[in-house]
Amino acid sequence: MRVIQPSVEIIDMDSYENILKKIEKIGRVxxxxxxxxxxxxxxxxxxxxLTRQHESVIEHESISVRFTCxxxxxxxxxxxxxxxxxQESTRYCNYAVDKFGNEITVIDLATGFKYDLNDEKDKAKYDIWTKAxxxxxxxxxxxLELGATPEEARSVLPNSLKTEIVVTMDLRSWRHFFRMRVDSHAHPQMRQVAREAFDIFKEKLPVFFADLEGEF
Known part of the structure; x- marks a missing residue:
């Protein structure tokens, strides 16, 4: 079994300059x-x-992101x-083959929930999770050894199983996504990857996302 950290990768995003020109040209219509x-x-x-909440205009541009979580x-x-x-499919992916290192990969619980592994209680929780x-x-x-197919065997796989999902949304939908998923009330592991994605978006496309920072 392998334990890894979640990650975010931009799969498709046009340059800031091109997006600015495109959205302005469309919006001025x-x-x-x-x-x-x-x-x-x-x-x-x-x-x-955006100040006037005329956000339908920015639906004309989309971005694709790969989340590993x-x-x-x-x-x-x-x-x-x-x-x-x-999304990576547990129906067709057989984690017992060489392609997957003959092991399952899980996302580290301790990082998302900010466990202090020097703390006795947090260490005990983490040890139980690892055993599970x-x-x-x-x-x-x-x-699998008994002849079950991957889609049968997957029924015992945990929520912590690592998966990859590519998400494509328009800019307006991404704004809504970040409002919901970077918020302090979001699930800690959801917030972890959403925050990482938001920081990339804010850096690369500031006029579309920097204003959201004050909402979190």
Whole structure:
């Protein structure tokens, strides 16, 4: 069994400059103000759109992100609409073969929940979790050895199982996603990957996301 940390990877995101030009050109159709497009005009125009909550305009641009996280987190991610999802399938992936290192991979519980492994109580919880993951792996392999298919054997796999999911949303949907999933009330492991994604978006596309920082 392998224990890893969650991660976030941008799969598809156009340059900031191209997105600015595209959204400004589309947004100005609403006001027939295309003649006011000039060097440096896009950021101010888009900021005004967002201030007025005219967010439908930014639905014209989308971004794809790969989340590596546990399966429990993906159950929360896929509740978001409108979006497209492609996820690693436990029906077809056989973790007992060389391709997967002949082991299951799980997402570290301690990091997401900020366990202090020098604390006796946190250490005890983590040890029980580790034992449960090892037991799940053992029973998964036993089922496969008895001739069960991966889609049968997966029934004993844990929520902590590592999975990869590619999520494509338009910019408006990403704003809603971050509002819901970076919030302090979000599940700790959900918030962990959402915050990592948000920090990337805020750095690369500031006019579309930097204003959300004050909401968290």
């Amino acid at each position: 609403c006001y027939k103000s295309e003649g006011r497009i000039a060097e440096g005009s896009a950021e101010k125009f888009i900021k005004n759109l 546990d399966r429990g987190v993906t159950h929360e991610i896929v509740r978001h609409r409108i979006a497209s999802y492609s 993951m090892e037991d799940a792996e053992k029973h998964y392999f036993e089922l």
